[in-house]
Amino acid sequence: MRTSLNEIKAIEDHLFNRNHPADSLLFQANLILNIPLRDKVALQNSTYQIVEQYGRKQLKAEIEAVHQKLLNKPNSFMQRLISLFKK
């Protein structure tokens, strides 16, 4: 892998606590000295959060599709449930 991808892997190992204690210490020392690396770590952390948001959004769309499918089925239990809320 090229250098920048190895660095991304190293940041990931750091963020996911996958490093051995010695490597972890070295990385933390590097973080103190290397400000651009610190920025990259913060950005990569944001990237994982965005991937999580994206995953949730897609999952909610899948759940909504199931909801609509069940709702549009004639005489389904969903129709009976709606009547619970009609007063």
Added chain:
Amino acid sequence: MQSKPINTKQSREELFTTLYQKAFPIVAKYVAKMGGSFDQAKDIFQDALVIYYEKVLSNSVTLQSSDKAYILGIAKHLWLKTYRDNAGNIPLDVANVDQPQEEQHQYASNKLMHYLETTGQKCMEVLKAFYYDKLPLTQITQLFGYSGTHSATVQKYKCLEKVRDTVKQKSLHYEDFLE
């Protein structure tokens, strides 16, 4: 008892259909009893399913016959958190001071998500498969048609780099836009 994997689209559809049939009626009855609407019951239930899915994938809960009770527990918690602790209970100073900043942040975040969904969807799907659905490497290799697991791993890091660069560029851009 459910023992098959749930992290593919087809298996999720089966799982959510089953859970809807098993657990949505009791959640809906609970929300109706508490004076809520059908749409509120739906929102609460769907959020509970998201939490349930994430918990199962992180191995902090196993799929078993008590999943109905587990989902009802989450739903009740969400109901109380969302509709009992309503905005009226938030101190005025906190509500007023933080809201515009939060709205701006949300706006920038939505813009960024929209950008990634339209221009970087392939990478977002690859990253979702790795980090959100936690699919095994061999399955990801097959799903996206990579030549091998090494190639899939390299692609993961390339996508991380691409999305990270976009986050950096767009964050700066939206900050400028908001200021």
